[in-house]
Amino acid sequence: MIHKPVVVGIDGSPAADVAVKWAALEAAAQHTDLRLLYALGAGESAARAADIVHRSVTHARGLEPGVTVDGRIENGVPSVVLEKASGDAAVVVIGSRGLGVMVGALIGSTGLDLAANARCPVVVVRPDLGSMAGVRVVIGYDGSRASETALGFGLDYARRHDLAVRVVAAQPEGTELHRLTETEVRDAVHARGGHDAELIQITGHPAEHILRLAADANLIVLGARGRGGFAGMLIGSVSQTVLHHADCPVAVIPAAAYGG
Secondary structure (H helix, E strand, C coil), X not given: CCCCCEXXXXXXXXXXXXXXXXXXXXXXXXXXXXXXXXXXXXXXXXXXXXXXXXXXXHHHHHHCCCCCEEEEEEECCHHHHHXXXXXXXXXXXXXXXXXXXXXXXXXXXXXXXXXXXXXXCEEEECCCCCCCCCCEEEEECCCCHHHHHHHHHHHHHHHHHCCEEEEEEEECCCCCCCCCCHHHHHHHHHXXXXXXXXXXXXXXXXXXXXXXXXXXXXXXEEECCCCCCCCCCCCCHHHHHHHHHCCCCEEEECHHHCCC
């Protein structure tokens, strides 16, 4: 069986170094390779890029000596380069700052573009790594195809890293649209082997509840756009809010990652 690599975007920023740390640990857990990608923009120094790649590869090998690490330079803007790489990746990892993010922004266009268009799960890691020592995976679930894939990804991640699981099914107030029953949520989770998962159903703004219930999380996992999203939107307000405000890494499942 050929394992797809974990891909991480690098640019020499402290945020990218933290993303490399997360990605190296995940590559080790998945028993797969780690690929570091530098997107070389027009007018950028190739020599500087090569130096950053060399230092990043050395750093990654020091973190996880058992993982095969390679570094590559591709011409283009980060979102396009990483989106292309996502077609052959287990997961794409980026820092929430860096890769062209403006000062003051928590996540820039590269992260949002990837969360909308990548063909595999995308993990956005805060530069301070947030609660890397968190004890659980928090999964947002609404019965959509995106959240079904998020559920599978989150449960698999929890098993690899020996973490507890909390599944949050939040229903916006004032609507009965797509209301899930307790049985539906439980059946979906149990069908993927999550028999020990904590299940929480709650009424209110999904992003607010997910963030509140993820105070001790190692990772939040959710679909880029769930049932409540507007047609044509590739990333919904819940995903954007969580990406901007989470204290821990966030995994987003884009539509293309599940054939949506």
